[in-house]
Amino acid sequence: MNILTDKNVINLIRKSLNLIDKRLIHHGERVCYILYKMLQYKGDYSKNELFSFVITALFHDIGAYKNEEIDNMIQFETSDVYGHSIYGYLFLKEFSPLKDVSEIVLYHHLDYSKLSLVDTPYKVIAEYLHLADRIDISLINAETINVSRFNKYENEKFSKESLQIFCEAQETYEIIQNINNNNYLKELDQFFEQATFTSEEIDQFLYMLICSIDFRSEFTVMHTITTVSVADEIGKRLKLSEKELKSLHYGALLHDIGKITTPIRILEAPRKLTDPEMRVMRNHVEMSEYILKDYIDSEILEIAIRHHERLDGSGYPKGLDKTNLTIPQRILAIADMISALCGKRSYKDEFERNKVLDILIRDTNAGKLCNIVMECVIHYYDEIMNDMYHQTINQLNAYKGLKEQYKTIHNRFLESNFSLSSE
Numbered sequence: 001m002n003i004l005t006d007k008n009v010i011n012l013i014r015k016s017l018n019l020i021d022k023r024l025i026h027h028g029e030r031v032c033y034i035l036y037k038m039l040q041y042k043g044d045y046s047k048n049e050l051f052s053f054v055i056t057a058l059f060h061d062i063g064a065y066k067n068e069e070i071d072n073m074i075q076f077e078t079s080d081v082y083g084h085s086i087y088g089y090l091f092l093k094e095f096s097p098l099k100d101v102s103e104i105v106l107y108h109h110l111d112y113s114k115l116s117l118v119d120t121p122y123k124v125i126a127e128y129l130h131l132a133d134r135i136d137i138s139l140i141n142a143e144t145i146n147v148s149r150f151n152k153y154e155n156e157k158f159s160k161e162s163l164q165i166f167c168e169a170q171e172t173y174e175i176i177q178n179i180n181n182n183n184y185l186k187e188l189d190q191f192f193e194q195a196t197f198t199s200e201e202i203d204q205f206l207y208m209l210i211c212s213i214d215f216r217s218e219f220t221v222m223h224t225i226t227t228v229s230v231a232d233e234i235g236k237r238l239k240l241s242e243k244e245l246k247s248l249h250y251g252a253l254l255h256d257i258g259k260i261t262t263p264i265r266i267l268e269a270p271r272k273l274t275d276p277e278m279r280v281m282r283n284h285v286e287m288s289e290y291i292l293k294d295y296i297d298s299e300i301l302e303i304a305i306r307h308h309e310r311l312d313g314s315g316y317p318k319g320l321d322k323t324n325l326t327i328p329q330r331i332l333a334i335a336d337m338i339s340a341l342c343g344k345r346s347y348k349d350e351f352e353r354n355k356v357l358d359i360l361i362r363d364t365n366a367g368k369l370c371n372i373v374m375e376c377v378i379h380y381y382d383e384i385m386n387d388m389y390h391q392t393i394n395q396l397n398a399y400k401g402l403k404e405q406y407k408t409i410h411n412r413f414l415e416s417n418f419s420l421s422s423e
């Protein structure tokens, strides 16, 4: 079973990222379009290089998807744009198939005059990306731009060469007009249609997308991978077929993708949510459906979007009951609860083993959760949690390591007049 086609994995990510913040809608796409046309005009790059640079440009602000960074980023002159550059770089380096070119993101706000001080094979691309980014920010603020406005920065912010490439590419392809009349989207679709990825790369892109959602809040960084692992382990012990296991795995991986639209103040509310807040929180399931429905196989989709349904019909969003809910769907409902109960949240500490089991048994006795699945969970709880721990510890360590690396690079950025070399 093909989980996603090559082009759909990019489309899925584009759709998700465009939903994060209203101020940033399509910014990544427009910047990657501008860069694409500049590189196409220049013509020096192989198809593979072109793909990896253009896709990197699509994700260039992935480090800003913690909302507080966005305000900084959409101003033309800002004091600290390095936070999201460093975070985005580390994120791509650790959690994506774009590891090799991730330095482009690290340097995408560095002025031309400073770029000469850094050691990277991607100076030119980083500089083009910087220019493409600033052109789009100007477009966001003014809808049209006078390119000569950028000439005053020649040899300071941007090189003469990059300004020239942009102007000539603009003349040849009418980049700004295509952005303003939305034709650029069609062109990008065609470009991404030619993308080919291995199934590992597709998995890595999905993993990257999931991390970018979970990492928005400290409290949820481990939620999805814990849920996936617990679901996998229960599924194996219930002897699901290969196909069911695969659907369960990807359904679990994508189940909270709609949370990309949930405001952080709600994800991190240090108390019980009010009714209106709860409605916003619950909306993540409908958003997951909206994001996934055009791209994902229906079996996986239904597993993903039914994790808050309950056998007695008391769940949401559809209030389905046991006549509609399959075993993999019932497994995910329980795995999601286990992951949430045993994790720390803004409103509660981690619950210990017996408390988790008590809550699950209470809900099973009330007719909400599946007996068969729960029997397996009760019987194998320690084994399942132990296996989950071993499968997720690497990500936890990678996340902790990322925070350490961030501090080191940020200090070097500030102290050494940007002449850092990345590690």
Ligand SMILES: [Fe+2]
Pocket: 060, 061, 073, 081, 084, 108, 109, 133
């Ligand atoms: Fe940026």
Ligand SMILES: [Fe+2]
Pocket: 255, 256, 284, 307, 308
């Ligand atoms: Fe959920």
Ligand SMILES: [Fe+2]
Pocket: 223, 227, 255, 256, 336
């Ligand atoms: Fe969840």
